[in-house]
Amino acid sequence: MHIVICIKQVPDSAQIRVHPVTNTIMRQGVPTIINPYDLFALEEALRLRDAYGGEVTVLSMGPPMAEDSLRKALGYGADRAVLLTDRYFAGSDTLATSFALSQAIAKVGETFGPPDIVFTGKQTIDGDTAQVGPGIAKRLDLQQLTYVAKIGSIDLAAREIEVERRCEGGTQMLKSRLPCLITVLEGTNEIRRGSFEDALCAARSQIVKWTAVAAGIEDLTRCGLRGSPTVVKRVFAPTARAEKAEQIETAEKTLRDAADELIAAIFTRQPPLEHELAFNNGA
Amino acid sequence: MSTANREPARPAAGRAGIKKELPDRFKDYRHVWVFIELERGQVHPVSFELLGEGRKLADKLGVQLAGVVLGPPGEATWYAVAEAFAYGADLVYIAEAPLLADYRNEPFTKVMTDLVDTHKPEILLLGATTLGRDLAGSVATTLQTGLTADCTELDVDTDGSLAATRPTFGGSLLCTIYTLNYRPQMATVRARVMPMPQRTDKPVGRIIQHKVSLAEDEIVTKVLGFLPDSQSAKANLAYADVVVAGGLGLGAAENLQLVKNLARAIGAEHGCSRPLVQKGWMPADRQIGQTGKTIRPKLYIAAGISGAIQHRVGVEGADLIVAINTDPTAPIFDFAHLGIVTDAIRFLPALTEAFTRRLSPHSRDKLAS
Numbered sequence: 254m255h256i257v258i259c260i261k262q263v264p265d266s267a268q269i270r271v272h273p274v275t276n277t278i279m280r281q282g283v284p285t286i287i288n289p290y291d292l293f294a295l296e297e298a299l300r301l302r303d304a305y306g307g308e309v310t311v312l313s314m315g316p317p318m319a320e321d322s323l324r325k326a327l328g329y330g331a332d333r334a335v336l337l338t339d340r341y342f343a344g345s346d347t348l349a350t351s352f353a354l355s356q357a358i359a360k361v362g363e364t365f366g367p368p369d370i371v372f373t374g375k376q377t378i379d380g381d382t383a384q385v386g387p388g389i390a391k392r393l394d395l396q397q398l399t400y401v402a403k404i405g406s407i408d409l410a411a412r413e414i415e416v417e418r419r420c421e422g423g424t425q426m427l428k429s430r431l432p433c434l435i436t437v438l439e440g441t442n443e444i445r446r447g448s449f450e451d452a453l454c455a456a457r458s459q460i461v462k463w464t465a466v467a468a469g470i471e472d473l474t475r476c477g478l479r480g481s482p483t484v485v486k487r488v489f490a491p492t493a494r495a496e497k498a499e500q501i502e503t504a505e506k507t508l509r510d511a512a513d514e515l516i517a518a519i520f521t522r523q524p525p526l527e528h529e530l531a532f533n534n535g536a
Numbered sequence: 537m538s539t540a541n542r543e544p545a546r547p548a549a550g551r552a553g554i555k556k557e558l559p560d561r562f563k564d565y566r567h568v569w570v571f572i573e574l575e576r577g578q579v580h581p582v583s584f585e586l587l588g589e590g591r592k593l594a595d596k597l598g599v600q601l602a603g604v605v606l607g608p609p610g611e612a613t614w615y616a617v618a619e620a621f622a623y624g625a626d627l628v629y630i631a632e633a634p635l636l637a638d639y640r641n642e643p644f645t646k647v648m649t650d651l652v653d654t655h656k657p658e659i660l661l662l663g664a665t666t667l668g669r670d671l672a673g674s675v676a677t678t679l680q681t682g683l684t685a686d687c688t689e690l691d692v693d694t695d696g697s698l699a700a701t702r703p704t705f706g707g708s709l710l711c712t713i714y715t716l717n718y719r720p721q722m723a724t725v726r727a728r729v730m731p732m733p734q735r736t737d738k739p740v741g742r743i744i745q746h747k748v749s750l751a752e753d754e755i756v757t758k759v760l761g762f763l764p765d766s767q768s769a770k771a772n773l774a775y776a777d778v779v780v781a782g783g784l785g786l787g788a789a790e791n792l793q794l795v796k797n798l799a800r801a802i803g804a805e806h807g808c809s810r811p812l813v814q815k816g817w818m819p820a821d822r823q824i825g826q827t828g829k830t831i832r833p834k835l836y837i838a839a840g841i842s843g844a845i846q847h848r849v850g851v852e853g854a855d856l857i858v859a860i861n862t863d864p865t866a867p868i869f870d871f872a873h874l875g876i877v878t879d880a881i882r883f884l885p886a887l888t889e890a891f892t893r894r895l896s897p898h899s900r901d902k903l904a905s
Binding site: 264289346347348351376378379380381382383384385386387388390391392396397398399400415419420421422423424425426427428429430439440481482483484485486487488489490491493494497498499500501503508509511512513515516518519522523526527529530531533 | 575576578580638639640641642645665666667669670672673674676677678680681682683684685686699703704705708709710711712713714715716717718756757758759760761762763764765777778802803814819820826827834835845848849855856857858859868869870871872873874875876877878882883886887889890891894895
């Protein structure tokens with residue numbers, strides 16, 4: 254079984270700061286990580302390979318430094334890493350990104366064997382759109398299975414797969430066909446520690462690097478800013494509220510008195526709420 | 537459903553296509569559409585919230601607002617149609633077929649893109665639910681148009697373009713995104729970001745039925761079963777009237793019990809900020825914020841939450857925000873209405889007790905008298 258997994262190198266958003274004066278992102282010194290949601294997808298891909306045999310190819314589109322993330326993925330035990338990197342990709346929105354990645358996946362298929370499953374994480378933590386996975390599926394005409402919490406049986410001979418997919422209010426049990434694209438939900442599995450051998454291998458592995466042309470993309474106008482139908486017109490910081498919170502003073506007060514005072518302040522601002530809460534708690 | 541026969545995405549002008557020169561083939565795209573999400577007989581409330589927002593956009597543009605209902609033949613589907621009118625739709629497109637009973641990407645994408653190709657809306661809005669996100673990505677890719685995810689604000693520009701504002705960089709900044717040279721202009725909005733509009737007694741309007749030309753045996757993916765969430769596991773955070781949440785200031789996983797105790801005492805739902813989910817202290821469906829749930833309660837109590845912008849965008853719709861934090865400079869005090877600078881671990885038990893005292897049956901009698 255050949256599994257392709259797409260990962261993205263993202264800034265650790267917990268550590269991003271906005272410049273107080275210029276309202277621009279201060280990227281300097283912000284560490285980059287593999288998008289945390291992609292790690293669940295990577296682990297799922299490795300588990301399936303271990304169970305059914307085959308190979309895992311990790312694919313990433315990004316600047317040359319995204320090589321770090323690919324090397325980490327190799328350290329977890331992936332068999333091969335491909336980096337799609339070209340200045341033509343700069344400024345890609347989700348439509349342009351899914352175009353480039355789908356072309357690269359097709360090229361991976363030609364070069365290393367057609368994929369049975371393409372994995373992505375549920376979404377990235379920098380863009381948060383959850384659109385690239387569905388975009389790839391549509392372009393490659395793969396069955397699309399999003400928010401998958403569990404992969405059940407795979408019948409390689411019959412080309413069938415059963416998955417559990419989370420949706421509003423419950424879980425859908427689906428039966429579908431290979432090849433398919435699966436976006437993996439967080440918490441699906443526990444991410445392994447890579448073995449020492451894998452880590453050694455990863456450090457020495459050759460990472461396949463493709464430009465747009467090398468990935469088989471003929472129409473460069475479909476990449477990057479030019480291939481992106483969405484245009485960011487304005488970036489700004491959210492406006493601050495005029496007033497700060499009204500403070501409940503705690504000095505020289507017992508916790509009990511402070512609590513009573515806070516509750517009084519709550520019910521002064523929201524008088525009907527007291528009745529509702531008391532009603533809901535009615536003994 | 538190959539996309540190969542479509543025109544490649546090629547902006548009409550400029551490197552980023554900033555200059556608006558709408559190609560002729562898009563010039564007759566009119567009207568605002570809202571996808572009415574119907575799953576297992578239930579309309580998702582986000583669809584009504586979107587009708588409220590869609591109404592404003594349609595009025596600004598001087599066009600009609602339409603709901604789009606895809607579902608199995610039967611009462612539930614027609615009920616969704618009537619509800620769409622009651623929440624402000626001028627007309628409703630309805631596609632009925634047994635194969636639209638349970639959501640599957642393939643038939644829904646096919647029917648939705650057919651509808652768009654036939655009736656040409658200029659704006660198409662969907663809820664950013666699991667269903668809406670699954671469908672929106674496929675529809676936008678098939679139509680080769682722009683899609684802006686998880687918007688927090690929608691508006692119409694002076695030249696009639698949709699201005700879709702969404703948080704970026706984990707919520708630290710907002711950006712306004714345009715789809716200038718393509719139609720429809722698509723956007724998703726999460727539940728509870730927009731207020732629920734007033735329901736009116738207008739259960740009728742113009743109905744346009746769309747014939748589904750797709751057979752079950754053409755659809756690859758089959759639904760084998762559905763397992764509803766057990767009542768206890770279901771976190772109804774987004775629609776709760778009162779929410780209590782904990783953050784890193786609680787110090788340890790076991791202190792989350794203090795949040796749960798207060799929530800139980802006042803009949804609230806409990807939640808948390810993102811770092812707690814990342815630490816595995818609470819399940820992801822309890823997370824409040826940009827990547828978690830957006831909430832709009834009457835009362836929100838944040839204990840030990842510093843109030844990073846990522847969290848702020850998820851709670852701004854609350855009527856009353858109360859912050860408990862040891863750090864007087866924590867950003868949460870910039871958007872909370874009431875604040876108390878104290879240690880949540882010590883204060884929460886006192887608050888729980890005080891609420892219990894005040895809300896006891898005895899004091900309830902006093903209130904009623």
